[in-house]
Amino acid sequence: MSHTLLSTSSVSKSFEGVCALRGVSFDLKAGEVHALVGENGAGKSTLIKIMTGAEQPDAGTLTVAGRDVPHMTPALARSLGIAAIYQQPSLFPHLTVAENLALALETGTVWRRVHWTARRNRALALLEEAGAAIGPERLASTLSMPEQQMVEIAKTVGAAAKIVIMDEPTSSLMDDEVDRLFNVIGMLRTQGAGIVYISHRLEEVFAVSDRITVLRDGETVATRDTRAIDRSELIQTMVGRALTAVFPKRPVAPGAVAIELRRLSNRALGIHDVSLSVRRGEVLGIAGLVGSGRTELAETLFGLVPADGGEMLLHGEPVRIESPSHAIRLGIGYVPEDRRQHGVVLDMAVASNASLASLDAVSSRGLIDRAAERLLAESYVERLRIKTPSVSTQVGALSGGNQQKVALARWLSIGPEILILDEPTQGVDVGAKAEIHALIQDLAERGIAIIMISSELPEVLGMSDRVAVMRAGTVSGVLSRTEATQDRIIALALERP
Ligand SMILES: Nc1ncnc2c1ncn2[C@@H]1O[C@H](COP(=O)(O)OP(=O)(O)OP(=O)(O)O)[C@@H](O)[C@H]1O
Ligand SMILES: [Mg+2]
Incomplete structure (x- = not known):
C-alpha cells in the first residue's frame, strides 16, 4: 500500500x-x-x-x-x-x-x-x-x-x-x-x-x-x-441535483453576412491571409492548437492591434478597425480569454463590471442609475448563477469561474451585433457551462453573429454551425456542421491529412 x-x-x-x-x-x-x-x-x-x-x-x-x-x-x-x-x-x-x-x-x-x-x-x-x-x-x-x-x-x-x-x-x-x-x-x-x-x-x-x-x-x-x-x-x-449536459444547439436560419474577412493579415501578431465570413445568427467555432493564432485573430478583429493587410467588411461595408472603442461603436463585443487583462476590472464591484459595456442601458442623461445597475447585475447573477455575497462585492474576491461569468455578463447585457468569445466556458463548472451555452444559443437566435474560440472540442462541435480551424496564423480549413468531426479538426490543426 x-x-x-x-x-x-x-x-x-x-x-x-x-x-x-x-x-x-x-x-x-x-x-x-x-x-x-x-x-x-x-x-x-x-x-x-x-x-x-x-x-x-x-x-x-x-x-x-x-x-x-x-x-x-x-x-x-x-x-x-x-x-x-x-x-x-x-x-x-x-x-x-x-x-x-x-x-x-x-x-x-x-x-x-x-x-x-x-x-x-x-x-x-x-x-x-x-x-x-x-x-x-x-x-x-x-x-x-x-x-x-x-x-x-x-x-x-x-x-x-x-x-x-x-x-x-x-x-x-x-x-x-x-x-x-x-x-x-x-x-x-x-x-x-x-x-x-x-x-x-x-x-x-x-x-x-x-x-x-x-x-x-x-x-x-x-x-x-x-x-x-x-x-x-x-x-x-x-x-446536488441531476443535470443533463446536452448542447442546446438548434439550427438557426442564417441571415445576411455580418462580418467578412478577405486575406486579413496582422504581421505584428503573426496572422496572415485569413478569409472567413460569419452570418447573422450563425455561430462560427474557431479551433486550433496553442499558438495557432486564434486569440491574435480575435485581438485583430477587436482593434487591440489593428490589421495591416487584407480587408474587413461589416454588413458589406469595408472598415478599418483602429481601436477597441472603435470596434465597440461598430457593434463588436469581445470576451477575452485572459479575463485579468481586459475581461473584468478586479477591484470594481460585480455590478459596475457587469454594466461597464452597457452604460446606455443603465444611465439616463449621462448619469449612472445605481438602482438600475444593481437590478441588471442581479438579474445576471441569478441567470448565470454567479456565486457572490452581493453585487457590490469586488470581482477580485470571487473564484476563478465566477470572474469569468462576470466578464460574460458584461457583454451579454448589451447584445452587440457581432460577439467574439475566447474560451467562454474556461474554468466554468458544469451547471454554469450549460447556462452559458444556452445564452450563446439565445444570442444567435436573436440574430447576433458569434465567433467562438474554444479548445474544448465537444463544445466546438456541439455549439458551432461551422468550424474554422487555425494553424500557424491562418485558417487551414472551414468545416460545416455535418463535416466537422474531432478527427478532421485535429488533422487540420496539425496539418496531418
Ligand atoms: N481572497 C479572497 N477574499 C474573499 N473571498 C474569497 C477569497 N478567495 C476566495 N474567496 C471566496 O471563497 C470561496 C471559494 O473560492 P475558491 O476560489 O476556493 O473556489 P473554487 O472552488 O476554486 O472555484 P472555481 O472553480 O471558480 O475556481 C468563494 O466564495 C470565493 O468568493
Ligand atoms: Mg479555483
Whole structure:
C-alpha cells in the first residue's frame, strides 16, 4: 500500500465572513492522481492554497510526510517538494521564459554566476518534456494564456516535486496538448509523486485520476475511487441535483453576412491571409492548437492591434478597425480569454463590471442609475448563477469561474451585433457551462453573429454551425456542421491529412 504524502484534517477558512472551507479532510498518496472537483466557488483553489502556504487555515491541521506543519509558507512548501500550477499563471511578464524557469527552479543567491547556455538548454529540455513549442528567449508578456500554462507545467517538471498540485492546468489547451500533459502526469506518477488535479472537464478527470474528492460549499461531500463512480453520479454529487449536459444547439436560419474577412493579415501578431465570413445568427467555432493564432485573430478583429493587410467588411461595408472603442461603436463585443487583462476590472464591484459595456442601458442623461445597475447585475447573477455575497462585492474576491461569468455578463447585457468569445466556458463548472451555452444559443437566435474560440472540442462541435480551424496564423480549413468531426479538426490543426 502506498504511503500518504500529504493530508489536511478538518481545515476551515473564511474570508471576511465568507466561509470558503469548513472542516475539509483530504489526503494524497504516493503514485496517485487525486482529482478535486466541485462547482465554482466550492473551495478547491482555497484548499490547495492552504497546502502550498499561500493562505493560512483558520482551523485544522496540515500534515506533510507524516509531520504536522503548523505554519506552511511558500518557501517551506518548496523545500518539502510541493509544486503548484495555479489557476492564474504567475510568470514575471518582463522576464524571458528561460529566466522565469530559472527563477522558479535555481537556488542560490542573486550574486551567483549565471551560466546562460546551461540555463537556456535546461529551459529547452523542460519545455520539450512538457510538450511545449515555445522559444526560451520569448518574453513572458508575449505569451498567450495557454502558452503561459505550458511554461507553468515545465516548471513543475523541473522542480522534480513529490507533490504536484495542478489547478485547471488544461483550461485552455486542446486535446493533443492535454495528451502531452497526461504523459507528463503519467511520468510523475511512475516516479512516485502524488498529483492533486483540479478540473471542470469531467472527461479529463475520469481519464487521469485514481480517486475523486468532491467539494460542495466548502465541505467534502465524497471521496471515491474513480472506477466506482460514473459521470452522472459525479455531477449529481457536485451540484446536488441531476443535470443533463446536452448542447442546446438548434439550427438557426442564417441571415445576411455580418462580418467578412478577405486575406486579413496582422504581421505584428503573426496572422496572415485569413478569409472567413460569419452570418447573422450563425455561430462560427474557431479551433486550433496553442499558438495557432486564434486569440491574435480575435485581438485583430477587436482593434487591440489593428490589421495591416487584407480587408474587413461589416454588413458589406469595408472598415478599418483602429481601436477597441472603435470596434465597440461598430457593434463588436469581445470576451477575452485572459479575463485579468481586459475581461473584468478586479477591484470594481460585480455590478459596475457587469454594466461597464452597457452604460446606455443603465444611465439616463449621462448619469449612472445605481438602482438600475444593481437590478441588471442581479438579474445576471441569478441567470448565470454567479456565486457572490452581493453585487457590490469586488470581482477580485470571487473564484476563478465566477470572474469569468462576470466578464460574460458584461457583454451579454448589451447584445452587440457581432460577439467574439475566447474560451467562454474556461474554468466554468458544469451547471454554469450549460447556462452559458444556452445564452450563446439565445444570442444567435436573436440574430447576433458569434465567433467562438474554444479548445474544448465537444463544445466546438456541439455549439458551432461551422468550424474554422487555425494553424500557424491562418485558417487551414472551414468545416460545416455535418463535416466537422474531432478527427478532421485535429488533422487540420496539425496539418496531418
Ligand atoms: N481572497 C479572497 N477574499 C474573499 N473571498 C474569497 C477569497 N478567495 C476566495 N474567496 C471566496 O471563497 C470561496 C471559494 O473560492 P475558491 O476560489 O476556493 O473556489 P473554487 O472552488 O476554486 O472555484 P472555481 O472553480 O471558480 O475556481 C468563494 O466564495 C470565493 O468568493
Ligand atoms: Mg479555483
